[in-house]
Amino acid sequence: MARDKKLIIGNWKMNLNMHEASLYVHSLEKMIKVRRDVEVVLAPTIFTLQSLSLQVNRRQFKLAAQNFYWRDSGAYTGEVSATQLRGIVDYGLVGHSERRHIFHEHDKDVRAKVQAALRNHIRPVLCIGETASERANNETEAVLHDQLIGGLANITSEEIEQVVIAYEPVWAIGTGQNALPVDVTRAVKVIRSQIRHLYGKQAADSVQVLYGGSVKAESAADYLAIDDVDGLLIGGASLDAHAFSEIIAKAHRA
Numbered sequence: 362m363a364r365d366k367k368l369i370i371g372n373w374k375m376n377l378n379m380h381e382a383s384l385y386v387h388s389l390e391k392m393i394k395v396r397r398d399v400e401v402v403l404a405p406t407i408f409t410l411q412s413l414s415l416q417v418n419r420r421q422f423k424l425a426a427q428n429f430y431w432r433d434s435g436a437y438t439g440e441v442s443a444t445q446l447r448g449i450v451d452y453g454l455v456g457h458s459e460r461r462h463i464f465h466e467h468d469k470d471v472r473a474k475v476q477a478a479l480r481n482h483i484r485p486v487l488c489i490g491e492t493a494s495e496r497a498n499n500e501t502e503a504v505l506h507d508q509l510i511g512g513l514a515n516i517t518s519e520e521i522e523q524v525v526i527a528y529e530p531v532w533a534i535g536t537g538q539n540a541l542p543v544d545v546t547r548a549v550k551v552i553r554s555q556i557r558h559l560y561g562k563q564a565a566d567s568v569q570v571l572y573g574g575s576v577k578a579e580s581a582a583d584y585l586a587i588d589d590v591d592g593l594l595i596g597g598a599s600l601d602a603h604a605f606s607e608i609i610a611k612a613h614r615a
């Protein structure tokens with residue numbers, strides 16, 4: 362997808378049951394218009410994905426998986442593969458800080474999932490970002506560098522254009538303490554320069570980079586105004602269809 366479209370992803374995390382999810386989509390459908398300059402993506406729990414995939418108008422919303430296993434099939438009790446999600450989702454979150462920190466996913470898992478997504482025609486949204494202590498120690502740049510290298514190893518220069526990078530500083534997730542636009546600008550520059558180093562200028566100019574972390578309807582425009590930021594990854598505020606529709610409206614105007 363070209364960078365002239367803003368990408369707005371709502372990550373519902375472990376919230377909304379089937380009934381609530383369906384009601385949500387009904388109300389959001391009425392609140393937003395299909396815009397050529399905005400792509401809206403919902404990332405519900407794996408449990409509600411299948412039924413929502415039958416309900417949503419794919420021109421209005423795309424779907425994303427919050428997680429999946431990197432093997433295509435086999436004896437992996439409790440897991441769902443990218444192969445099984447193929448055709449249902451267009452995007453898949455990979456390396457979200459909650460997966461890294463609560464479920465102990467390491468770069469080798471992240472990397473295998475990026476590859477599994479690409480192999481199954483799902484665009485991986487590679488989430489990277491520093492913790493509060495890494496930030497306090499001025500390690501942000503090094504962390505972004507390591508997580509990019511760790512997550513993208515073995516990805517070719519053709520494949521990189523399918524990957525979306527989300528800068529989500531861990532200290533800003535679910536805390537109400539959102540990053541300052543100046544910090545986001547700096548981090549996104551680091552990300553693009555690392556992509557340039559790995560894949561060249563064309564890839565660095567065309568890869569989509571998002572910001573996520575305590576974005577609300579009131580703060581969305583500040584991030585969308587940053588030249589290098591192509592959209593937002595929203596947690597808490599995406600659970601309120603009204604707030605989420607306001608953010609989408611701001612992306613249209615950005």
Ligand code: 13P
Nearest residue numbers: 372534535574575596597
């Ligand atoms: P919040 O918007 O709730 O801080 O969550 C951000 C996030 O983790 C999106 O993936």
